[in-house]
Amino acid sequence: MYTIQTNVSGTRSMEISEEHLKTIQKYALFQQLIDSNGIVDESVLDKLKLNVRSLIASMTENCKDLLDLCIDVIYHNNMKAFGLHQLILLYIKWENEQQTTEEETEEE
Structure with missing residues (x-):
């Protein structure tokens, strides 16, 4: 379980599980999400919400x-x-740690 800070002052935080990170990876939710300026603002969050909504609506499986x-x-x-x-x-x-772990496993 990981904890992220959700506001600048540090008064709010959120728990992120390994399963949440695996889901992000499985559906490639962060691919092409951020514009070329590299700034994460409310419009990026809205774009993510719309992408996820669209994914859920188009899925036939669980x-x-x-x-x-x-x-x-x-x-x-x-x-x-x-x-x-x-x-x-x-x-x-997390993704970098996963790749490092996979590489170490392959070397053995």
């Missing part, structure tokens, strides 16, 4: 993991642009 991510993280009351930026940074760190 998407409980995506729904859990929405309820627990994306549509959480504390999720703002700052929190999304922290989530993206956590995801990048």
Whole structure:
């Protein structure tokens, strides 16, 4: 379980599970999300919400993991642009750790 800060002053935070990160990876939710300027603002959060909504609407199979991510993280009351930026940074760190672990496993 990871904790991210969701506002600048540090008074709000959110718990992010390994399953949440795996869901983000499974559906490639952060791919092509941020514009070339690299700024994460409310419009980026809105774009993510619309992308997830569209994914859920178009899916025919069970998407409980995506729904859990929405309820627990994306549509959480504390999720703002700052929190999304922290989530993206956590995801990048987590993904790098996953790749390092895979490489170590392959070497053995």
